[in-house]
Amino acid sequence: KMMCILPIHHVNGTVVTMITPFFVGGSTVLNQKFSPGHFFQIIEEEQVHVVSVVPTLLQYLTSYYEGKEVPENNQFRHIICGAGPLTVKVAQNFEEKFDIPIIHGYGLSETTCYSCFIPADQPKEEHKKWMRDFGYPSIGIPVPANEMDIQDEQGNSVPEGERGEIVIRGVNVMKGYFNNREANESAFKNGWFRSGDEGFIKKDEKGNPYYFITGRLKELIIRGGINLAPLEIDEVINKAPGVKAGIAVGFENDWYGEEVGAYVELKEGAEQNEAVILDYCREHLPFLKSPKVVVFGEELPVTSTGKYQRLKVAHLFEEWSNVQFRE
Numbered sequence: 095k096m097m098c099i100l101p102i103h104h105v106n107g108t109v110v111t112m113i114t115p116f117f118v119g120g121s122t123v124l125n126q127k128f129s130p131g132h133f134f135q136i137i138e139e140e141q142v143h144v145v146s147v148v149p150t151l152l153q154y155l156t157s158y159y160e161g162k163e164v165p166e167n168n169q170f171r172h173i174i175c176g177a178g179p180l181t182v183k184v185a186q187n188f189e190e191k192f193d194i195p196i197i198h199g200y201g202l203s204e205t206t207c208y209s210c211f212i213p214a215d216q217p218k219e220e221h222k223k224w225m226r227d228f229g230y231p232s233i234g235i236p237v238p239a240n241e242m243d244i245q246d247e248q249g250n251s252v253p254e255g256e257r258g259e260i261v262i263r264g265v266n267v268m269k270g271y272f273n274n275r276e277a278n279e280s281a282f283k284n285g286w287f288r289s290g291d292e293g294f295i296k297k298d299e300k301g302n303p304y305y306f307i308t309g310r311l312k313e314l315i316i317r318g319g320i321n322l323a324p325l326e327i328d329e330v331i332n333k334a335p336g337v338k339a340g341i342a343v344g345f346e347n348d349w350y351g352e353e354v355g356a357y358v359e360l361k362e363g364a365e366q367n368e369a370v371i372l373d374y375c376r377e378h379l380p381f382l383k384s385p386k387v388v389v390f391g392e393e394l395p396v397t398s399t400g401k402y403q404r405l406k407v408a409h410l411f412e413e414w415s416n417v418q419f420r421e
Contacts, residue, residue: 097123097142099133099151104319106177109207110146130158134165146174148319149181149351152188152196164192172197172214176233177319178351179307185231195221200233200307204287206266209242210234210305224304228296232304240264242305244295249284252294259311260293261286290314313404315344317352322383324404327375331356331385334374336364339394342385343404345411349418355411356385357404359393366390386419387411 096115100107115122123140128151136142152175175185176199185196195218201208212224212234224232236242243251244258252258267287270278281288290312295303315322327342334340340358347353358371368388375384389410395403 095121095123095141095143097125097137097140097145099125099128100146100148100177100319104177105201105203105207106146106148106319110174128154130154134167134170137167137170138165141169143169143171144174145170146176148177149175149179149184150318150349152180153184153349156184156187156191159191170194174199174211176200176208178316179346180231180351181346181348182226182229182231184348185225189222189225196225196231198225198231198233200260200291200305202289204268204281205240205262205264206268208237209240209262209264209266210236228306230306230308232296232306233293235302235304237266239266242303243286244293244305245286245288249286254295254297257292257294257308260289260291260305260307262289263287309405313344313402315342315352315354317344317347317354317382318350320382322354327354327356327379327383327385328402330375330378331358331371333378334358334371336360336367337371338362338364340371341394341402341404343389343408343411345408346415348416353387353411353414353417353419354383354385355387355389355414357389357391357394357407357410359391381421386417387414 096111098107098111100111102108102112112122123142133155173194174197180198189196197212197214199208199211210233212232241263243261245261246252246258263286290310291307292309292311293305293307295305297303313324315324324342331337331340331342338359338361340356343355343357344352345355356371360366371388372385395406397403
């Protein structure tokens with residue numbers, strides 16, 4: 095029995111916690127709203143075995159039960175996690191607190207959700223190794239429905255441990271984007287779907303490839319499992335009072351995987367007033383899309399062709415990585 099605490103319009107909520115239990119003859123417990131205080135109570139009452147979450151919810155649970163006794167749930171076996179950046183710190187804190195293994199995985203809407211998982215039947219020490227010892231929690235090994243690889247820009251496989259783009263092919267991969275030839279030409283190469291995510295492989299003693307994701311080559315910001323397009327946020331930032339030019343920057347955050355910041359170049363003579371810019375953005379954007387922090391600079395980082403290099407300034411937001419921003 096699985097419990098669904100993610101929106102069912104989300105591919106994770108639909109495929110993992112709705113369709114999968116029905117396919118194997120199981121059942122699904124629905125929730126109207128996630129509450130860390132009632133999470134284990136519902137699991138006990140409904141005798142839930144598995145839950146699928148995003149990293150944000152792991153952080154909420156760990157924080158809520160800090161200094162509190164964790165309820166016993168003998169039938170609760172695994173917690174599946176994906177749809178956003180999971181850090182070693184968040185994973186380790188959760189597993190040490192609750193003694194529940196995280197089945198970390200990776201996938202996209204374009205690949206019918208998960209394309210790889212950490213094996214659920216690993217011995218405890220082996221599990222800890224792949225979740226903690228390589229700088230990033232492993233996203234596991236490919237599922238039987240698809241193949242995966244790490245490739246360079248030319249489509250060549252890169253050596254073990256070397257970073258490249260995560261690519262996927264298989265029956266679970268979409269045929270293409272509807273009526274968008276340009277996007278399809280960019281997304282597919284030599285029969286592989288190019289994820290836009292950077293990663294690497296490490297093999298175990300049996301030769302099984304364990305995949306790791308290190309960041310995104312594409313610029314989507316993933317906050318709490320929700321994809322945010324930075325260009326939409328750019329538009330609002332650039333209309334804020336005193337702003338000459340500005341860009342949205344996704345930076346690592348312990349609570350939401352990523353949070354939204356603004357890197358801003360001011361008009362000549364304008365004062366550095368963070369509150370004015372943030373207030374303007376919140377008037378014109380939903381809270382989850384609004385920048386939470388402003389960093390001021392002399393000019394925006396761009397390539398020779400004029401494209402913004404958001405990743406070059408992401409490190410400037412490091413001091414806010416453990417801050418939980420609330421509406």
